[in-house]
Amino acid sequence: MAAAVVREFGGARRRLIEELQRKGIRDLTVLKAFDDVPRHEFVPTGLRHRAYEDCPLPIGNGQTISQPWVHAKYLEVLALTGKERVLEIGTGSGFLSALLTKLAGQVFSIERIAPLAEQARDALRRCGIEHVIQRVGDGTLGWPEYGPYDAILVGAASPDVPQPLLDQLAVGGQLLIPVGDRETQHLLRIRRTADGYERTTLDAMRFVPLIGAHGFTT
Numbered sequence: 520m521a522a523a524v525v526r527e528f529g530g531a532r533r534r535l536i537e538e539l540q541r542k543g544i545r546d547l548t549v550l551k552a553f554d555d556v557p558r559h560e561f562v563p564t565g566l567r568h569r570a571y572e573d574c575p576l577p578i579g580n581g582q583t584i585s586q587p588w589v590h591a592k593y594l595e596v597l598a599l600t601g602k603e604r605v606l607e608i609g610t611g612s613g614f615l616s617a618l619l620t621k622l623a624g625q626v627f628s629i630e631r632i633a634p635l636a637e638q639a640r641d642a643l644r645r646c647g648i649e650h651v652i653q654r655v656g657d658g659t660l661g662w663p664e665y666g667p668y669d670a671i672l673v674g675a676a677s678p679d680v681p682q683p684l685l686d687q688l689a690v691g692g693q694l695l696i697p698v699g700d701r702e703t704q705h706l707l708r709i710r711r712t713a714d715g716y717e718r719t720t721l722d723a724m725r726f727v728p729l730i731g732a733h734g735f736t737t
């Protein structure tokens with residue numbers, strides 16, 4: 520990636536990283552990923568001046584790029600080592616996919632809205648990131664051909680945990696998914712063990728709906 524692209528908005532990016540630290544994010548590898556990926560490349564041109572505010576922003580087609588703190592929280596909870604095979608459901612802007620390339624081994628990402636997937640592909644290319652394996656489709660079905668996954672991250676609110684995602688989790692792997700109604704959800708961490716699944720309820724969050732065969736219908 521051109522150094523100038525990363526340096527652009529450098530002050531705003533540093534202030535965002537300090538804000539994430541103030542809000543409890545401690546993992547230095549996660550904070551470094553935020554320093555390495557220019558979030559302004561993943562928001563519409565007219566909103567670039569707001570790219571480093573800690574809030575979600577519209578990206579078109581009624582969808583949003585999630586709040587940076589939410590992305591940081593997901594990544595801190597997962598504590599990736601750099602070797603993992605990761606599946607992301609809900610590519611959206613592609614910003615979390617880009618962060619994941621800095622922290623995991625292989626990144627697969629599914630988006631149901633084709634123009635958003637295309638937009639994300641362009642943003643990733645502008646940042647010199649060519650190795651996110653993307654697909655357009657219903658992410659509630661997972662992507663069994665490349666599984667099992669060490670981590671599955673769902674970036675949209677689901678009424679329940681889709682069974683195909685549980686099935687595609689490796690033993691020792693973790694699934695992060697916001698579960699609840701359309702208004703509020705809690706982030707669930709589900710870890711697959713040799714004997715079954717362990718569930719932990721984490722923070723309250725608010726996402727756009729996960730729409731698909733194992734999600735909301737509309």
Ligand code: SAM
Nearest residue numbers: 584585609611612630631657658674729730731
């Ligand atoms: N991490 C992404 C970001 O910050 O850009 C999240 C984007 S948005 C909060 C959630 C995305 O999930 C939307 O782009 C939406 O179209 C997508 N989505 C919803 N249901 C989906 C499904 N069944 N399969 C794949 N993507 C889905």
